[in-house]
Amino acid sequence: MSESLNRTATDLEAVASELERAMNHARTAAGHFRDGVVPRGCAHILSVEGHLLNARGLLDRAAISHAARSTP
Secondary structure (H helix, E strand, C coil), rough: CHHHHHHHHHHHHHHHHHHHHHHHHHHHHHHHHCCCCHHHHHHHHHHHHHHHHHHHHHHHHHHHHHHHHHCC
16 A cells, blocks of 8 residues: 555544544533533533544545645
């Protein structure tokens, strides 16, 4: 496997991990809101957004790498 493909595969695994973490924080936030613990719920919402941003950055890198090698 080429270095480029290996890096893309590694990035995609990291995307999956980030999305799983975001999912867990979203579930935790929902529980806090149900319990009326708004500040903790809001803190977990920020964590969701952070994990989504990390995933987006990894996907951006994969897209940029692909664009550099693609033929129009």
